[in-house]
Amino acid sequence: MLHGHPHWGAKERKIMDFLPVNDLEKILIKAATEVDARPEFYKLLKTSDVYVIGDGAEPDENGVVHKDTKISLQNVEIEGKIYLAVFTSAEQLSRIINKETNYYTFKFDDLLNIIGNTEIVINPYLEYGKILNQNEINGMRDGSIWKPQKTMIMEKDTHVMVGKPQNTPQQLIDALRKYFQTQEIVDSAYNVHYYNPETDEKPHTLICIEGKKIQETMASEIGIICSNVEVPDPPVDVLVINKKDDFGAYICRTFKPFYSKRKKFLGLF
DSSP states (O other), rough: OOEEOOBBBBSSOOOOGGGOOSSSHHHHHHHOOOGGGHHHHHHHHHEEEEEEESSSSOOTTTOOOTOOOOOOOOEETTEEEEEEBBSSSSHHHHTTTSOOOEEEEEHHHEEEEEEEETTEEETTSBOOEEOOOOHHHHHHHHHGGGHHHHHHOOOOOOOOOOEESOOOOOOHHHHHHHHTEEEEOEEEEEEEEETTTTTSSSSSEEEEEEEEEEOHHHHHHHHHHHHHHHHHHHOOEEEOOTTTTTHHHHHHHHSSSEEOOOOOTOOOO
């Protein structure tokens, strides 16, 4: 059994030793330190080839292991817990083994459908990796990870309390600011402290977004970013606002946006 380390980026070796050989590894390196890159990591991982150590099956002359063939996949133990060891390339896999070893290549999406409730560690014992817990695996398997965790719609006149947060969720603000820079449909974004006595147990963080029609995929990516940072006043709700509506006008008039889209001028770049 291999022994690994839970990490987005570990320190057993010099970081420069990890040389990316594909797009998945490039986004993995970025996602290790930049929270706004993590939604893209999940999307690319789902469609990527991954490499798993195993035995018990011989591929045919075309390198294909046929359906219903039984194979045994290599696990890794991390702090007493068992994970399936998955690698982002054959090159990274070869760095942790010192003898000839069988391995299989899977589309990650196909691998999800055969591992049941087993959790995954990507690139154990290497500089860049990721533990995928059961919630993440289930979300990638059924697609719910790309659906909004919770978005708010004001369906009726509601008396709510809105104020300036005493504890600014700086990690979240920094990550969302970078993320919104890649989203043309977002004009501005506000961080407020929000409480609705009809639905909330306590005041919490509300991100108000002003812009063109916000797509569901973007709302889900915001949810992924929110789940990867510490927030002083959880949970985080997301509300699309319109400055022509009363509530949207109040937010835009009362609070300073933490993000505003830069205006483009003709003739300049």
